[in-house]
Amino acid sequence: MSLTAIQQDRISTIAIAGELTISVAEEFKAVLLEAFRGADEVFLKIGELDAMDLACLQVLCSAHRSAVRAGKKMTYASPPPVLFRSAVADAGYTRLNECPLNQDNSCLWQTMG
């Protein structure tokens, strides 16, 4: 997995590519926590993925919920790739349209484009 985070003017951009699975979930969580620490907004730049599993989906979902609770934003920098979308669909996350923390319609799974 390649995971890079840049922070500038309270905006973080996280670029992810490669394998987004349980083996990197812990690291992924740490990067996201760090990204939010000094920023109000986090952009996700998801590049070509080799794999994506439920563990990392949960990390992303949880990160978004935490951001909403803290009044921060988490959005895609560019439309995510097909493999990402199908992983979301396979896990039944696309139907999470009634998430209680989705009051600003910013749900990651509803805004994949």
Place this chain on the structure above:
Amino acid sequence: MAAKDKHNEVFLEEAKELLAELETALLELEETPEDKDLIGRIFRAMHTIKGSGAMFGYDLVSKFTHEIETIFDLVRNGKMAVSKDLVNLTLQARDQIKFMLETPEMGTDELDKNTRIIDQLKGLVPAGAMAKPATSTSTAGSSTAPAASSGSIATYRIFFNPSRDIFRTGANPVQLLQELHSLGECTVVAQIQNLPFLEDLDPESSYTSWDILLTTDRGLNAIKDIFLFVQDDSELKIDVVDVIDPSQQVDYQPYTKKLGDILLERGDVSPEEVKQALSAQQRFGQILVGMGAVGSDKVASALAEQEHVRDVRDKRQKEESVMSVRVPAEKLDRLVDLVGELVTVQARFSQAAAEKQREQSSYLTIAEEIERLTAELRDNTMSIRMLPIGTTFSRFKRLVRDLSRDLGKEIELTTEGAETELDKTVIERLGDPLVHLIRNSIDHGIEDTAVRKAAGKPGQGTIHLAAVHSGANVLIRIADDGAGIDAEAVRTKAVENGIIAPTAELPEQELFALIFAPGFSTAKKVTNVSGRGVGMDVVKKAIDALRGTIDISSSRGRGTTITLKLPLTLAIIDGFLTKIDTEHFVFPLSLVEECIELPRGDRETADGRHLANVRGNLVPYVRLREQFMISGSMPDIEQIVITRVSDRRVGFVVDSVIGGHQTVIKNLGKFYHEIKGISGATILGDGTVALILDVPNLVRSAEYDAANTR
């Protein structure tokens, strides 16, 4: 009471179809014992007979079928192999079911027979295999959800909450969801209410649970199998929410389960909360969420269920309506009647238009338009009545199988053109004559295995049944590779029975035709199959009644081919309209070959011999004026309509020829049923009635008269 009778009738009709399906599938299974689809078809047919039988009070049928079904469940589950004995006994069981449906009051003999069949079937079950189905049956019976048997399509509501450390066991819950997708239409809604915020999240734990809606015909066990390795540590709940039995011809009720019902059923809200919510005028889901009675995720999941089931039902209904339309025959008959009348009106209109042509030419254009429309409507309507003849063919597989076994012969039935379509009535009335012909081939045609081998033929005989379209007719050929007809034996027998004179010289073709004479049989021994001298004349009569013809060709030692030529439909024919004095007569156009003139001079020199010279060939003719005793003066030039019946040309003398005519056939009614030489009537454009000639019958009676006056 009347409604009950009607339902009962529908059940019996469906049971008949299912039994036919059962028989076909069993016979096919004998050929391909490994075919899982066939086993499934057999199981489904029995299952539906059992279920509907119980519903309509045929308890004996239901109980008996249940026993057979239990045995077939073993076959379906691979616990028992398909054998010839199994097929034989199941065919016998099928016959018993048929008998029980036809004879609700059963005697003890028949009941004993039922027990015997079941015992024999149970005898085929391998040791130890029987315990399993008994358990599975009782489990199914005690289920509180609507019963979803195998074969029926059910929608399941699955709640799956894997253990928190499922990832650590190496299992991938999403992969299980993908496997569910392979079973059928699947809607997956993830539930994340247990997902902690990021700082508290253990990324290697699973926090997601799922509400899944799955529509499948694979049964509960197939679903359970997917969760087999995770079920011990997971929360798994499977309920049936909707069942569609594909073998039932149901008018689908629209899916109307309300959101509140679904939430109630799932135990997510109480009836009081639903009641309270209903009193407010907001969207129901929003109200419940607003009340805090249920989380919005639960509502989303329930909505997904509503949508899923509705979609599946809609889709299924659409598929069904594309596949087939079930129309009561009565309604179709009425439709055909209406079209018939429309054709008549059109003819009148055309006639009126022709008369007014000079003043109003547009009249004619309209008439042409109506004519085109009527023709299209006629063809369309007729096509509704058309059925593939294959349904009749499959019936004969059983006949050949059973009869050849009884007679100790080896015979294979091959078929061709099962998709050829014929009018429903023709198909129904064709069954018995075909049975006679095939029985005849089995009994008299195909030789014993030893005889065949001695003659250098393969031991197994073949009967080939083929149907093919030929213009406005369908040709059905029954060809065997048996001994062929012994022309000399036919001749001797015909002389013995006084059918022909000892000195008569008949070509082979005409000799063969004699086997259709009443009381004719060349069989040296009488078997229970055929040879009693009844049958072939009945076949002839039945085919005549269908306005068809029979041809025989046979080659000694090589086999016999009988060809039936049948009209596509019995309702409308292309006719050939003629006139004698003021009376109109219609010839079926398919039998008419040509018309020649018969001038007064020729008539007088013929010296009462009724023979016309057609390009050097003598063609006998019948004077219809005499036949129907019509008085009045004859025109100077009469017309001879020359027809061909069974390869013989016979002329019919009429006053004048009018031409082609779309003829809607009307029955003459009971009073005129016995009149020879007339097969029906039609109404002409001006409202007068024209009689339709039964040409083969007229030919026969003319021959009879000629023989008697000789």
